[in-house]
Amino acid sequence: MYSSLKGLTSGGGTSSIKRTFPVAPGETIEKDDVVTIFDNMLYRNAEMPVDGLPRFSPDVLYLNSEEYSNSIHPIGGNSYLYIGTTQKVISIYRVELEASRMSVSVVKKLPIYGVEGINQFQFKPLSEDMGILCYLESNTSIWTMLTIRWNDSGLQLGESSRMELYSGGSLPAIESLSDNKFLLVWHCTKVAPWRLKASVCHIGLNDLITLEGYATEIDSAANLYSEFAFSKLSAGMFAASYWVKESDTKGSLATKMVTWNGERLALGEKTVIPTAGSWQSEVKHLVLSSVHFILSLKLDTTLTFHPITLREAANIPVNGGPTTGNLADSFYDAVKISEKRFVTAVCYKESGALVLNLFDTTDGNIKQIAGKAVLTSVKGSSNKLTLTAIGQSLFVLAFNHEPERDYAYTQALMFKMAPDQNVIDDLNWKEQLTTIWSRDAAAYGFIFCPTAASGFIAAGQGRLKLFRCGWSPTRFISSGVGEFNRVTGDHDRIWRTVASVVLSNGYVVIAYRERDTWHGKLSVLQPFEGSYKPIQSHTFSYSHVDNLSIVELTPGVIALQYKQRINPSYDSKQLNSDNTFEELKLLTGSVSSTGLSGKITTGFKPEEAYINSQIVKLDNGYLLHVGVTSNYVVTARVIRCVINDASVTFTPLDQVEYLDYQRMNASAILIGPNLAAIQTDSKMIVVEVGENGLLCKLADHYFQLQDRTTRGIIADGRGGFIQVTTHNINQELLELTPYRFGNDKLFQYADTRSVNRTTLDVKVEVGADGKAALFYQARWQSGRSSSLAEPHQNLVLGLLDMNAGSNPEDRHYPFPCSEGTLPVFLPLDSQRYFCMGTDPDGNQIYMTAYSNGEQLTYGKPCLTPQGIAGSNGASGEYVEVAIRGIAEVEVPLRAGSTYYNGRDGKLSLYPNGSKVGLAISEYELLLE
Secondary structure (H helix, E strand, O other), X not given: OOHHHOOOHHHOOOXXXXXXXXXXXXXXXXXXXXXXXXXXXXXXXXXXXXXXXXXXOOOEEEOOOOOEEEEEEEOOOOEEEEEEEOOOEEEEEEEEEOOOOEXXXXXXXXXXXXXXXXXXXXXXXXXXXXXXXXXXXXXXOEEEEEXXXXXXXXXXXXXXXXXXXXOOXXXXXXXXXXXXXXXXXXXXXXXXXXXXXXXXXXXXXXXXXXXXXXXXXXEEEOOEEEEEEEXXXXXXXXXXXXXXXXXXXXXXXXXXXXXXXXXXXXXXXXXXXXXXXXXXXXXXXXXXXXXXXXXXXXXXXXXXXXXEXXXXXXXXXXXXOOEEEEOOOXXXXXXXXXXXEEEEEEEOOOOOOEXXXXXXXXOOOOEXXXXXXXXXXXXXXXXXXXXXXXXXXXXXXXXXXXXXXXXXXXXXXXXXXXXXXXOOOOOOHHHXXXXXXXXXXXXXXXXXXXXXXXXXXXXXXXXXXXXXXXOOOOEEEOOOOOOOOOOOOHHHOOOOOEEEEEOOOOOEEEEEEOOOOOOEEEEEEEEEOOEEEEEEEEXXXXXXXXXXXXXXXXXXXXXXXXXXXXXXXXXXXXXXXXXXXXXXXXEEEEEEOOEEEEEEEEEEOOOOOEEEEEEEEOOOOEEEEEEEEOXXXXXXXXXXXXXXXXXXXXXXXXXXXXXEEOOOOEEEEEXXXXXXXXXXXXXXXXXXXXXXXXXXXXXXXXXXXXXXXXXXXXXXXXXXXXXXXXXXXXXXXXXXXXXXXXXXXXXXXXXOEEEEEEEEEEEEEEEXXXXXXXXXXXXXXXXXXXXXXXXXXXXXXXXEEOOOOOOOOOEEEEEOOOOOOOOEEEEOOOOEEEEEEEOOOOOEEEEEEEEOOOOEEEOOOOOOOOEEEOOOEOOOOEEEEEEEEEEEOOOOOOOOOEEEEOXXXXXXXXXXXXXXXXXXXXXXXXXX
16 A cells, blocks of 8 residues: 555655764664754754753752751762651662762662651661661651661662560660671660660561560669660670769769670670769760770760770779860760770850860870860851761861851861871861851751762752862862852842853853852863863852853953952851952953863952942953942943963953942843943943943933833844843733944834743843843742752743744743752854753753754754664764655554654654654655
8 A cells, every 4th residue: 555655755766865974972873763963963863861961060969859868878889878768758879979970870769658757767787788777657666677788789678677665766776796686775665664675686588677585674764864875896795875863963874784695695794973963964985996985974064075994804894084074055076086086076055166175095084185166156056066087087077057047057177187196287267167058057957978088978958969078288179060059148149150151162161159168160161072071170269259250351261250258258247248348359261171271360459349240351352340339339340451371461440430320230241342231220321442441331221111120131143132021010921122222322123022921030141043042930820839949840941033023933942940040051053052950859960952943952952853774873983864755664663653753762653752754564664
C-alpha cells in the first residue's frame, strides 16, 4: 500500500536526500536517532533534564528543603553518608564529593508510619562499612533500630527491629562489641527508681537486631537524671557517667566501668564526685586515650571538667584535679588535641565573650596552658558551639551570632593548634572567620563533618556546603565558585548583587555577592565543547558588597564597579549608608584562559555616598557613572579611562550632573556610541558625552503613566529603547512602549503595546536580536509561591518583539529558576544564549540555551527534528543523515503509524514530541 511512495519524493527517482555532518562536541549519535543540525553540527534530539545540567557551584548541594539534617559521616574515599528527616520519611543519601560537584549516587527512603512522626533520632557508625540507625516515635516509648551498610558504590538497609525501652525520650548510647554485636545503654523510667541499663544486641539474619538475654543494670537512683555519657575506651572497656540529684543543694557525679569479655557484661569500679545541687545537668565524655578521658558536668551555673584516669591494674577510674568556671548557659564544647591535651570553647551570654582555653593533663590533673577571648560580641538566646577537628592541627568552631534582635547568623572560626603549641595564635578575621549560613539561621540546625582533604561539610536544612581550609597560612580558601540569590543579608537594603558580561573573546564573566559570606566574587567561564565551564573564581572583596556593574573596556579587559562596607557589619549598622560606612571601588583586569590576571583596584571617592549606581562603557574611552546618592538625588558623572600595556587608570572628572531628585532608582543603557538613556522613578533622560568628557543632558521626558509601574528600559539596537511597564490594576499586565531620540528630543514613536501575560516581579534583562528579554514570575490564580526554603521553578523568560507592528512575534518559555534566585541571560549570538538558573531543589545551574525562533531548549539544541542518523558516530566523527524523503531504519516500525521525536531522541509512537514522519513499511520512514 505504501511501497508506491518509494521513488516519488523530490520529483521522482530519488528516494531521500542525505547529507553528512560532524557530530557536535560532547555528543554521541546512534543509528536511527532523531537528530538536529545546529551550527552545521549534529546533535541527538534528546531533552536534557534540568537536574542533568552542570551546577555552578561544586561546593553546594541542595536536597529536600523540608528535611532536617541529622547525621553526616565519612564512609571511605570521597563518599559520605548523610541522613535527613521529616516527620514522615527518613532519607539516607550516599553523597560523593567530586572535583566538579557534590552529588548523590544512592538514596534510600525509610517511611515513618507513626501518626506524629519522630521524637528522637541518632545514627552511630560501628565499623568501616556499617552503622546503626535508631529513632523514637513521638508519644511512644518504642524505638526502631536497623543497620545501614555501605560498600564501594551502594547502600543496604537491614530489617527494622522495634523495642520498647521506656527511655523517657532520652537518647540511648550505642558502642560496638564485635562484627555482629553491639552494646545498647539507655535511661529507663519504667518503674522507680530510675535505672541506667545496658544490653547486648545481636545482628542476625537479614541484619535483624535482637536483644540477648536480660538487661544489665549499671546503677539506679530515685533522681538519676536522663542525661548520661557512655564511651568506649578500648576493646571490651567502657565508661558510664551520670548525675544523681540528692537534694536542692547537692548531688553526685558517678562514673562506673563496664567490661565485655566476649561472652558477657560485667560491672567494674565506681567513682563518685560530690557536686552542688541543680535543676538540670549535662554530662559529656571527651576520650583522650584508652586510659584517660575528660568528664564534663554542666549544672545550672557552673561548668566543670574532671580528668579521669584508669589505674592500669584494676581499671579503677580516678578523678584528678578538675577545673571549674561559672557558666549560666550551656554554650560550650571541647575537642582533643593529643592524648594529654584538649581545647575548650565557651561563650558567655551576658558579656558576649567567646573564649578558647588550652588545657594539659600530663600529671593526671588539669592545667590551663593558654586562654584567649577570640571574639567579644557573640551573643544569642539560642546558641550552640561545635568544635570540629579537620586534620593537620586545624580546628573549626561554629557558633550562632546574634548581636541584635533580628540579626542572627551561623558563623565559623578556624584556628590552628599543634600538640606542642603553648599559645593561641592571633586570628586574621578576614581569612579565618566565615559565615556558614546567612541571616535567620540558628546554629542548632547544623552538623559538621571533616572531609578527606583539609575542610569540612556543613549540613543544614536541605543543604550541604563544603568549606575548604588552608594550613599555611591558616585560612578559609575562598577560590571556589560560590552561589548567589536574591535574599542575601543587610536586611535587603542592597542593590545589584550580580552583574555579568560576555566578552569579545568568548569568555563569560559573572561578578556576584556570594550567599552566606556576602563577599564579592568574580567567576570566569570558558567556552568548552559548545558550552562553558568555570575555570577560575576570585574573591575581590572580603567585605559585604553590592552595586555590581561590569563592562568590557577593550577586548578581554573588564572594569567592575562595586560598593563595599569599610567594615563588615552584622548588626543594625547595616542600615547606615554614608561615606563613613561604605566605599566605591573600580576593579580592572584581563580575562583569558588563565582566568583573571593583572588585577588593579582603584578607590572611587565621590562627595556623596551612593545607594545604588552603575557604569556604562562609551565608545570614546569614557565610562558614564549613574547613581542615586544617600540624599536620593540621581546624578551622572564621567570617568576617564587610560589603558596601556601595564595598567588601567581611572580619573573621575569634576563635572557632576544632577538629573532628578527624591528618587530611589536609576538605571542607564547605551543607545548610541556616546549616547545613554537614563531612567529614574519619574522620567527618562538622554545624555551625551563629548570627546573632551563633557557631559550634556540633551532631553528628558516625564512618564505619563497612571496605575502603572515602570520596570526598566531596553535598547532596541536602532538608536531608541523600549520602556517595560506593568499595569497595577490589571494583574500587572506587561506593556511595551517604544521611544526614540532625534532632533534633540525624546519622544514616543508608536502606541504602547500590551502583552497578554499577567505577571509578578518582572526583571528586565537585555535586548537580543530584535527581542526584549525579561523574566517574570508566572501569576497563578491558585497554588503556592516558591521561597528560598521551598524552591520550585515558576519563572518565565519572555522574548518580546521590539518592532512596532500589528503582528508581534512574542515568545514565552518556561525558565528553570525560582524567584528566590537571580537568573542570568546573556546573548551569545542570534541563536544562542548563556543562562543561569536553578534545578527543582535550588542548586544553581548554568547552561547554553538554543533557539530557532520558535523553540528554546536548554543545555543542547533539542529543536525541530531535522533528520534520521544513518550510522553511529562519536564527537568529531561524520554521520550521514537522511533529511527528506525516505529514511531506512533498523528498528522495526509499525507500517501506517506516525512517529514522533521521543524525549530520549529515539523514534516514538507517543505524540509528546514533534512529528518526524510516517512509517511506509517495517523499515522505512517517510520524513515529514
